[in-house]
Amino acid sequence: MSGEQAGAAVEVLAQPEFRDEPGTVRELLLGTWRGRIGLAVVGIFVFMAVFGKAIAPYNPDASSLDVLAPPNIHHLLGTTENGSDVLSQVLVGARVSIIVGFAAAAISAVLGSAVGLVGGYFGGWTDRGLDALENWFLVIPTLPLMIVLARILSPSLTVLIVVIGLTSWAGTGRIVRAQVLTLRERAFVERARALGAGDGYIIRKHILPNTLPLIFANTVLIVAVAILSEAALSFLGLGDPTRISWGTMLENAFESGAPSAQAWWYVIPPGLCITVLVLAVSMLGYLFEEHVNPRLRENR
Amino acid sequence: MSALLEVEGLRVTYRGDPIVDGVDFSLTPGEAVGLAGESGCGKTTTALALMKLLPSSLKQSGVITLRPPEVSEPINIGKRTEAGMRLVRWRHVSLVFQGAMNSLDPVQRVDAQIAEAIRLHESVSGKEVRERIAELLATVGLTPALGHRYAHQLSGGQRQRMMIALALACRPSLVIADEPTTALDVVIQAQVLQLLERLRERLGLALILISHDLGVLAETCDRIAIMYAGRIVEIGQVSSVFDAPQHPYTKRLLDSLPLIGGRRGLGDPIPGGPPDPGEMPDGCRFRPAARTPPSGVCLIRPCARRPRATARRVTSRPGRSGRPPRPRRRWAHDLGR
Numbered sequence: 229m230s231g232e233q234a235g236a237a238v239e240v241l242a243q244p245e246f247r248d249e250p251g252t253v254r255e256l257l258l259g260t261w262r263g264r265i266g267l268a269v270v271g272i273f274v275f276m277a278v279f280g281k282a283i284a285p286y287n288p289d290a291s292s293l294d295v296l297a298p299p300n301i302h303h304l305l306g307t308t309e310n311g312s313d314v315l316s317q318v319l320v321g322a323r324v325s326i327i328v329g330f331a332a333a334a335i336s337a338v339l340g341s342a343v344g345l346v347g348g349y350f351g352g353w354t355d356r357g358l359d360a361l362e363n364w365f366l367v368i369p370t371l372p373l374m375i376v377l378a379r380i381l382s383p384s385l386t387v388l389i390v391v392i393g394l395t396s397w398a399g400t401g402r403i404v405r406a407q408v409l410t411l412r413e414r415a416f417v418e419r420a421r422a423l424g425a426g427d428g429y430i431i432r433k434h435i436l437p438n439t440l441p442l443i444f445a446n447t448v449l450i451v452a453v454a455i456l457s458e459a460a461l462s463f464l465g466l467g468d469p470t471r472i473s474w475g476t477m478l479e480n481a482f483e484s485g486a487p488s489a490q491a492w493w494y495v496i497p498p499g500l501c502i503t504v505l506v507l508a509v510s511m512l513g514y515l516f517e518e519h520v521n522p523r524l525r526e527n528r
Numbered sequence: 529m530s531a532l533l534e535v536e537g538l539r540v541t542y543r544g545d546p547i548v549d550g551v552d553f554s555l556t557p558g559e560a561v562g563l564a565g566e567s568g569c570g571k572t573t574t575a576l577a578l579m580k581l582l583p584s585s586l587k588q589s590g591v592i593t594l595r596p597p598e599v600s601e602p603i604n605i606g607k608r609t610e611a612g613m614r615l616v617r618w619r620h621v622s623l624v625f626q627g628a629m630n631s632l633d634p635v636q637r638v639d640a641q642i643a644e645a646i647r648l649h650e651s652v653s654g655k656e657v658r659e660r661i662a663e664l665l666a667t668v669g670l671t672p673a674l675g676h677r678y679a680h681q682l683s684g685g686q687r688q689r690m691m692i693a694l695a696l697a698c699r700p701s702l703v704i705a706d707e708p709t710t711a712l713d714v715v716i717q718a719q720v721l722q723l724l725e726r727l728r729e730r731l732g733l734a735l736i737l738i739s740h741d742l743g744v745l746a747e748t749c750d751r752i753a754i755m756y757a758g759r760i761v762e763i764g765q766v767s768s769v770f771d772a773p774q775h776p777y778t779k780r781l782l783d784s785l786p787l788i789g790g791r792r793g794l795g796d797p798i799p800g801g802p803p804d805p806g807e808m809p810d811g812c813r814f815r816p817a818a819r820t821p822p823s824g825v826c827l828i829r830p831c832a833r834r835p836r837a838t839a840r841r842v843t844s845r846p847g848r849s850g851r852p853p854r855p856r857r858r859w860a861h862d863l864g865r
Contacts, residue, residue: 414630415626416634418581418631419631419632420644422581422623423648424649426614429648433636438634
């Protein structure tokens with residue numbers, strides 16, 4: 229085509245310029261409304277998680293005599309039954325939700341994709357065994373299982389993360405396995421084998437990269453589930469008692485009779501934070517899921 | 529010259545039914561042998577068996593000996609373990625796959641896939657790998673910039689060239705090309721074939737070219753082997769097989785081809801398909817009713833397993849021979865030149 233290749237010994241095929249395919253993660257996040265809103269909301273909460281302690285107007289644990297005060301100039305969101313500042317607690321509480329959400333989702337992603345990759349790739353009895361394990365975790369109701377596990381182990385942030393991670397990987401495993409079943413039959417996997425590649429190499433270099441979008445989309449959804457689970461466990465008193473989270477705030481509120489005292493400022497802020505964060509994360513998750521699963525795509 | 533590859537009594541079975549049933553042939557260094565035959569006669573299975581790449585449900589037996597010039601000891605492929613085969617694959621024998629699109633990983637840039645082949649067999653520096661990739665791409669007529677693309681960003685011809693560059697990555701002495709030009713248009717087809725031929729001359733590659741396109745094989749190969757129902761029914765120099773086919777199946781196969789410049793109309797197809805491996809007829813495999821050869825030709829005798837070791841071999845010889853040679857055909861492919 230252009231003159232630069234004219235001197236080549238062998239003729240060079242025409243090379244039309246290609247644009248990168250639309251729909252990269254970046255375009256998905258910044259180019260769609262759902263992406264922008266979801267990213268902005270999650271961004272705000274991540275900011276709270278990182279700087280919450282620094283920007284909180286009061287020490288969230290400090291008690292005062294100003295008990296269950298409605299919102300006023302000094303306490304913008306009122307005070308708790310101990311006279312602590314609700315706003316400060318909400319700001320600080322973001323950290324636990326974000327940490328638990330992302331760490332538990334990471335554990336679940338690693339576990340789920342490992343089980344899915346190994347089972348799907350090797351098949352046979354390995355697959356049957358892992359599949360049975362997956363089924364077991366899918367069938368057992370998650371919340372009671374989490375309650376039992378969290379009860380057995382002593383409550384701490386790590387325990388929360390591990391418990392939620394351990395109980396939420398099965399769906400990822402199932403999805404990854406299904407994808408691997410089709411991938412392992414593809415010609416490029418056979419080609420890799422013809423190159424002299426072993427099983428571990430093929431899984432690492434060819435199968436895993438091809439399932440990553442799926443794992444990613446699924447994991448974002450699990451972040452939402454994990455945040456909700458943390459709130460639920462903390463609300464039931466199974467959270468880390470030394471840390472303030474939105475779940476423990478709600479627990480304290482209910483134990484101190486805040487709802488019956490009509491102390492809405494104590495209940496609504498943490499509840500709303502949980503709802504909004506989970507909504508935003510789910511929105512991103514569904515966005516990615518639609519992107520990797522064209523059947524869910526309505527327009528485009 | 530001693531043979532680069534010797535295949536003796538290669539058998540591949542699926543639950544005891546033969547898919548490939550006693551194939552033997554040999555290949556000298558730098559020689560191109562074509563493997564022809566209709567779909568389902570065992571061409572690809574034979575090729576994969578040479579590299580022991582068959583799925584575990586297929587069992588293979590027979591002796592395959594490879595004597596690459598750079599290795600002193602002959603390699604007995606039949607006896608190699610999976611780990612041992614990994615050292616042979618691509619280093620000594622490489623494959624050009626049928627669909628280039630599907631044979632390239634969609635999420636990896638193509639040059640990374642060539643680098644992968646080199647790194648699996650040699651420990652070389654990143655700089656050297658890059659140089660070799662640029663060299664390989666130049667060899668197949670592609671610019672290094674194309675290496676940074678993904679498979680879907682290349683045209684069909686570019687992809688197939690990429691596959692050839694990939695096949696050459698470890699400088700093997702034998703390349704097996706399984707339908708390398710299928711699904712390419714005639715112009716690209718001609719380019720790819722020309723490239724293969726030039727590379728063969730330049731690098732002294734031996735080539736096993738699998739195709740059901742007899743024209744392609746006539747263009748590229750020194751010798752041609754006609755496969756039918758898991759066996760090689762006729763093998764010989766391209767010109768002699770095409771001009772004076774001995775086996776009735778070869779004749780019928782050649783008759784199926786439309787002739788450019790000849791009488792208008794389709795060729796004379798062979799009805800039906802090859803016998804199912806599970807229901808191989810006793811005696812001659814060409815016999816089943818649907819595929820009865822022209823009358824007067826005896827095909828009832830069992831196929832001779834070991835035909836005479838002449839330049840060309842024919843199994844299940846017809847009753848009469850010595851028909852005058854046919855006029856040289858003009859293959860559709862000649863037009864590409």
